[in-house]
Amino acid sequence: MTQPTQIFPGLGKVIRQFWPQIRQEKALLSVSIIGLVIEVLARLLSPWPLKLIFDYVLLPDANSTDLPVLGEVNPSVLILILALSIVGVAGLSAMSAYISLVSLSVAASRMISDIRSQLYRHLQRLSLAFHYQAKSGDLLTRITSDMDRLRDVIINHALPLLINIFTLFCMVGVMFWMDWELALIALAVLPVFMFSTVSITQRIRKISQRQRRRESAMAATAAESIGAIKVVQALSLERVLEQLFVHDNRKSLEESARTQQFSAGLKRTAEILVAIATALVLWRGVYLVQLDKASPGDLLVFITYLKTAFKPTRELAKQMAKISRGVVSAERIIDLLNVEPEVRNAKDAIAAPPFQGTIKFENVSFAYQGNQDTLQNLSFEVKPGQRVALVGPSGSGKSTLVSLLLRLYDPHSGRILIDGQDLRRYQLDSLRNQISIVLQDSILFGTSIRDNIAYGSLGATDAEVRRAAKLANAHEFIMALPDGYNTLMSERGATLSGGQRQRVAIARAAIRKAPIVILDEPTVGLDNKSEQAVNQALKRLTQGSTTLLITHDLSVSKDFDQILYVEGGQVLEQGTHQELMHQGQHYAALFQLQSVVYPEQPTLSPKTLSA
Structure with a gap:
């Protein structure tokens, strides 16, 4: 039969x-x-x-x-x-x-x-x-x-x-x-x-x-x-x-x-x-x-x-x-x-306790599929509340480093620790909920502005949403919209200007009140007025938090607590602006070149990120 x-x-x-x-x-x-x-x-x-x-x-x-x-x-x-x-x-x-x-x-x-x-x-x-x-x-x-x-x-x-x-x-x-x-x-x-x-x-x-x-x-x-x-x-x-x-x-x-x-x-x-x-x-x-x-x-x-x-x-x-x-x-x-996630909770994963903000990379190597190593035996440490700038040419591994910190990928070798514990010990949601991120092109969802901000902390009250919007210099322009906080966004937030989108994204990051903040070229492409409003918002967002800033603009990084010059997947130089300029190597050469090419370039004032 x-x-x-x-x-x-x-x-x-x-x-x-x-x-x-x-x-x-x-x-x-x-x-x-x-x-x-x-x-x-x-x-x-x-x-x-x-x-x-x-x-x-x-x-x-x-x-x-x-x-x-x-x-x-x-x-x-x-x-x-x-x-x-x-x-x-x-x-x-x-x-x-x-x-x-x-x-x-x-x-x-x-x-x-x-x-x-x-x-x-x-x-x-x-x-x-x-x-x-x-x-x-x-x-x-x-x-x-x-x-x-x-x-x-x-x-x-x-x-x-x-x-x-x-x-x-x-x-x-x-x-x-x-x-x-x-x-x-x-x-x-x-x-x-x-x-x-x-x-x-x-x-x-x-x-x-x-x-x-x-x-x-x-x-x-x-x-x-x-x-x-x-x-x-x-x-x-x-x-x-x-x-x-x-x-x-x-x-x-x-x-x-x-x-x-x-x-x-x-x-x-x-x-x-x-x-x-x-x-x-x-x-x-x-x-x-x-x-x-x-x-x-x-x-x-x-x-x-x-x-x-x-x-x-x-x-x-x-x-x-x-x-x-x-x-x-x-x-x-x-x-x-049946596709298994490459990054997932371990069977014995625990909920992450409140972070103090110490970040440590120990001999971390990583490569995207089919590529040579993007990061090679990379090591560095960030103390709680420190402001660290990641600089270097495009494709050097700066954004990959941040992706590893968020456990969007896992390193192929080495380990990443927060407060002395390997990230893989923690449940993914409990890890990511304690890290805020503002991207160069922040994505907004096709829902209300209120919901877009509240996505940073599910269950947030209207009062918390408004406080976050005020911190991000977004409250005034939101209230000027036809439906205020209930205004619906088009796909990817295209109905707002670049500066407005960034401020909503900063509000979304601020409502989380995370001990670790990641900024990935947050002011690139903005006009002077929008950049100034975003800078003021970033100052309030990063106050008291361990901050990692990815930037190509070296004038932004000169008063940071620590600068990491990343190239070829390795930290080639590490120190303050004065220390790296004194060494006279990659960072100093690139800083002098930018000073000549962009003598009056508007910058994200380093002091705006001061605690």
Whole structure:
């Protein structure tokens, strides 16, 4: 006997993966199964009133002796009873089918909702290394259309297929009970049909896999081009990206057409095989009726069962094609769920206590995938409340150093300590909640300004949000907006100016009241007025906190407590501005060069970061 997993490779893996969600809906699924059984029983009963009419009303002389009492009933009364029974059986079938479908629909919707939420949570926790390699369009396709396809398959195709298969087995059983010889004749074409079904379904599955990859590629291209529409238009890349999209779209349509071709071929094969089985049963059945070994009603039941049981096979190709695509979508979801985050809590991780702010890097080395070491045996220490500037050429490892401190990545060797404890000892959330960060291009979310600020400390009150906004010099311009703190941001906060976005980001960092603050080029690209407002906000934000500032502007760093000159993944120089200038090496040369090129460059006054 052909197993379902032969017809649908991967089905067993899908069921095992989602068994917890299936088990949670066992009550509704049980109701659906009961409804399914009743519907199939109603299908089994549906031809019997016609059999009795043939045997005991239309051809009373050829009636069976199985129910002689029916021969004594008035024909008009018998016809009425049997006619009403036809309506009753149809009503029972319709009601049970309705209950089964509704129960399964609710159960499937709940399961898919749970799985989608699980997938979203999982995506949020996957490491940056994964997200930088993955295409956002592909991830969105998995969390949206793949989920929708899976739900559609469960309700609109898996249930009908299950009903049809169950009906087929039950009717075959009744047919063997009535006449084993006719039953064998009817099933003679089944092996041919099953062979064709397995072969074509496997082809459909392979095509579906390619088609889903094409659709993901299209989604990725669309997401990238829309997300970078300014660059696309500025570089006149519309036609190039359009050609990529059109190519994938055309290939996807071709693969869809091939799927339809295979489905149509299987459907036609099923129709021919059913016709052959019907002809064989009629040929032998009429002969048995003539020999009085069967009644006309028996033959009618056989033919009806044959049509009823095998008629769905004409739709079987369509259902199996859809289910194959659904299994492919489910496998794509499972593949994503099975990706392990590279950075995650250790089994014995503890909640981090309140930090004092001591930071220490001990022989830290790190490399991005496929690259040479970005950091090489890097070591330094920052005392609580110290202000440290990280300077050096682009690509030297400054931002990587900060990413390691936040445990967005883990070092390949060496360790990073806060207050004498390895970061990996702490739970991720408890670590990151004690570090505030302001980036060069701070991202705001498409929600209200109040929520954007409160994201820095979930559960913050309105009063705390306002205090943080005032600290960040953001309160006045926020109150001037049409809806004040309830003003909704467009995507990435594009409705605000650069300086305003930075001040909202500073407010988000300030509300956290973190003992460690990271500033990554926070004033780059701002005009003088905006820079001054941001500088004042940064002064208040960093007061009393251990501060790390990434900057290319060396005039910003000259009065910091400590300066680290980073190049080639190593700390080449370390000390105060005066000490490094006295050494006359890399830092001194770069500082003198900047002083000549930008003699009047506005700067983030170092004293603004004084405690």
